[in-house]
Amino acid sequence: MQQLVSDLVQGNRRAAARLISQIENDDPEKRELLKDLYPYTGNAYVIGVTGAPGSGKSSLVDCLLQKIRADGLKVGVIGVDPTSPFSGGAILGDRIRMQEHALDQDIFIRSMGTRGSLGGLARATREAVQVLDAFGKDIILIETVGVGQSEVDIVKTADTTMVVLTPAAGDSVQTIKAGIMEIADIFVVNKADLPGSEKTVTELNLMLDMKDMGEWRPPVHPVVSVRGEGIKELWDALLEHRRVMEESGKLYEIRKERVRRELTEQVEYLVKDRIWNQVKAQISLDSLLENIVLRRKDPYSTANEVLEEINFFGEGQ
Amino acid sequence: MQQLVSDLVQGNRRAAARLISQIENDDPEKRELLKDLYPYTGNAYVIGVTGAPGSGKSSLVDCLLQKIRADGLKVGVIGVDPTSPFSGGAILGDRIRMQEHALDQDIFIRSMGTRGSLGGLARATREAVQVLDAFGKDIILIETVGVGQSEVDIVKTADTTMVVLTPAAGDSVQTIKAGIMEIADIFVVNKADLPGSEKTVTELNLMLDMKDMGEWRPPVHPVVSVRGEGIKELWDALLEHRRVMEESGKLYEIRKERVRRELTEQVEYLVKDRIWNQVKAQISLDSLLENIVLRRKDPYSTANEVLEEINFFGEGQ
Numbered sequence: 001m002q003q004l005v006s007d008l009v010q011g012n013r014r015a016a017a018r019l020i021s022q023i024e025n026d027d028p029e030k031r032e033l034l035k036d037l038y039p040y041t042g043n044a045y046v047i048g049v050t051g052a053p054g055s056g057k058s059s060l061v062d063c064l065l066q067k068i069r070a071d072g073l074k075v076g077v078i079g080v081d082p083t084s085p086f087s088g089g090a091i092l093g094d095r096i097r098m099q100e101h102a103l104d105q106d107i108f109i110r111s112m113g114t115r116g117s118l119g120g121l122a123r124a125t126r127e128a129v130q131v132l133d134a135f136g137k138d139i140i141l142i143e144t145v146g147v148g149q150s151e152v153d154i155v156k157t158a159d160t161t162m163v164v165l166t167p168a169a170g171d172s173v174q175t176i177k178a179g180i181m182e183i184a185d186i187f188v189v190n191k192a193d194l195p196g197s198e199k200t201v202t203e204l205n206l207m208l209d210m211k212d213m214g215e216w217r218p219p220v221h222p223v224v225s226v227r228g229e230g231i232k233e234l235w236d237a238l239l240e241h242r243r244v245m246e247e248s249g250k251l252y253e254i255r256k257e258r259v260r261r262e263l264t265e266q267v268e269y270l271v272k273d274r275i276w277n278q279v280k281a282q283i284s285l286d287s288l289l290e291n292i293v294l295r296r297k298d299p300y301s302t303a304n305e306v307l308e309e310i311n312f313f314g315e316g317q
Numbered sequence: 318m319q320q321l322v323s324d325l326v327q328g329n330r331r332a333a334a335r336l337i338s339q340i341e342n343d344d345p346e347k348r349e350l351l352k353d354l355y356p357y358t359g360n361a362y363v364i365g366v367t368g369a370p371g372s373g374k375s376s377l378v379d380c381l382l383q384k385i386r387a388d389g390l391k392v393g394v395i396g397v398d399p400t401s402p403f404s405g406g407a408i409l410g411d412r413i414r415m416q417e418h419a420l421d422q423d424i425f426i427r428s429m430g431t432r433g434s435l436g437g438l439a440r441a442t443r444e445a446v447q448v449l450d451a452f453g454k455d456i457i458l459i460e461t462v463g464v465g466q467s468e469v470d471i472v473k474t475a476d477t478t479m480v481v482l483t484p485a486a487g488d489s490v491q492t493i494k495a496g497i498m499e500i501a502d503i504f505v506v507n508k509a510d511l512p513g514s515e516k517t518v519t520e521l522n523l524m525l526d527m528k529d530m531g532e533w534r535p536p537v538h539p540v541v542s543v544r545g546e547g548i549k550e551l552w553d554a555l556l557e558h559r560r561v562m563e564e565s566g567k568l569y570e571i572r573k574e575r576v577r578r579e580l581t582e583q584v585e586y587l588v589k590d591r592i593w594n595q596v597k598a599q600i601s602l603d604s605l606l607e608n609i610v611l612r613r614k615d616p617y618s619t620a621n622e623v624l625e626e627i628n629f630f631g632e633g634q
Contacts, residue, residue: 263616303580
């Protein structure tokens with residue numbers, strides 16, 4: 001096992017930070033590192049927190065951090081902003097507030113932004129969760145700004161997903177995006193001291209009552225995160241969802257599905273790596289590309305020819 | 318050649334609409350259709366229009382449509398909203414205004430949203446451009462809401478990209494996202510009758526002067542799209558960019574790069590298709606997945622084992 005992973009497993013914060021940077025930079029050693037730390041993962045419970053900008057996610061996460069620490073659990077936070085190309089620092093507006101936790105050795109906070117692509121961000125988030133899991137965190141919170149499909153992809157990594165709304169007009173229950181509705185295990189109506197909050201809670205409950213939810217009907221929790229109100233009840237709901245997920249076997253199912261996606265990606269990574277090495281060694285793509293640009297060939301038939309050329313389909317074909 | 322493609326090439330609107338729907342639905346026939354229409358593509362000039370919500374992209378596109386049609390050119394518009402799961406209809410707020418062009422047979426307007434993933438949306442947009450190109454459009458406008466990395470991926474399909482700003486405080490030049498700055502070939506300061514518009518133009522120009530831009534230094538065009546002011550100058554700038562791109566050989570280079578990505582994707586599609594067919598036929602993944610969930614194995618080594626099992630690495634390995 002490599003030194004960095006061994007340091008991580010022993011609780012070295014700098015090792016955790018360095019590993020996440022290597023993941024973000026798509027370091028060539030990355031796969032080897034993730035392989036080494038894999039046996040130490042699988043213990044953390046992962047909670048996704050998503051909601052529109054201004055819904056008070058950060059102060060909510062702040063409150064949850066205090067509650068989780070008061071229960072004696074170790075916690076990691078990954079703040080993900082799909083709209084920002086920056087990472088490593090304080091990208092989410094009020095991340096600075098979290099600095100107050102900086103001296104607590106059992107809290108680890110990290111922000112991530114899009115470097116290359118959104119697909120890459122979802123992958124980096126998954127891998128950062130692996131790092132914090134092996135690092136010994138009991139709970140990992142993934143906080144992401146809600147801007148569409150991107151956060152849906154990101155929260156797929158979570159065991160339990162909270163969607164945060166506010167009573168403000170713009171967040172009217174009618175405007176909740178289709179994809180968001182389906183990922184929510186728990187709804188939080190934050191800033192519940194604002195006018196209209198009871199109406200928002202009622203509307204959400206009505207909407208949820210109309211749907212067939214299976215074994216888990218998402219509860220709706222009013223919270224005033226700046227005053228810490230409703231946090232205990234919310235935490236209890238999170239624990240309850242976890243218990244139901246574990247007892248029904250659902251947690252095992254979603255984790256197996258996640259493993260299936262991971263194995264699929266790894267298989268495809270190895271395949272692509274080998275195929276392109278063979279192509280580069282045997283074929284000059286330049287004249288093929290020129291022929292496609294000039295419409296003498298099309299990319300679909302040419303793809304077939306390239307693979308025939310490296311004998312990918314085997315002798316028998 | 319299939320009937321649908323032959324109808325498309327002859328200018329049948331319903332064929333165009335149906336082909337784009339098949340692309341969006343990832344129809345199994347899709348690749349065959351794209352292959353058949355490929356020889357008819359490569360003639361359209363593709364212009365990307367991006368900017369924050371509220372920057373008046375739609376009315377700007379509206380004005381450009383009128384100008385392009387007045388010049389006797391045929392035009393297609395693809396409206397892309399990465400934050401919306403809907404498509405086919407009027408997703409962008411004021412798309413309805415465009416209905417006034419509905420009777421003009423030489424204008425084709427289509428909206429697209431995210432179905433599955435953002436990666437899928439960028440691909441579907443590229444393929445819809447191919448359809449409209451084969452359909453005989455001279456100019457194709459891709460209009461996308463600016464929400465981060467997603468629109469950067471989408472405008473990669475464009476030959477020329479316009480970034481639309483407004484003089485409003487929130488769009489201050491300082492807040493332009495890094496990625497957006499780099500994709501702009503032309504800046505439009507829309508709503509240029511609002512206070513602060515000259516300051517925005519000046520700031521943009523100062524910022525552009527500080528950078529080394531190579532052979533093309535993006536111009537900044539003040540426009541009042543609701544009154545059609547500045548549209549002629551903007552259109553001339555678009556034509557000028559196209560001319561410079563063509564004469565410098567840059568257009569050929571970016572189109573070749575685009576073909577390279579397309580060929581790469583097609584090769585990988587064929588490879589994955591075959592590999593997973595072999596895996597499914599020869600290996601029961603279920604027990605492997607269980608072992609990975611239980612941390613008896615890791616996904617990285619298992620990926621290798623799966624490929625050895627189907628003899629992907631060949632006899633010699």
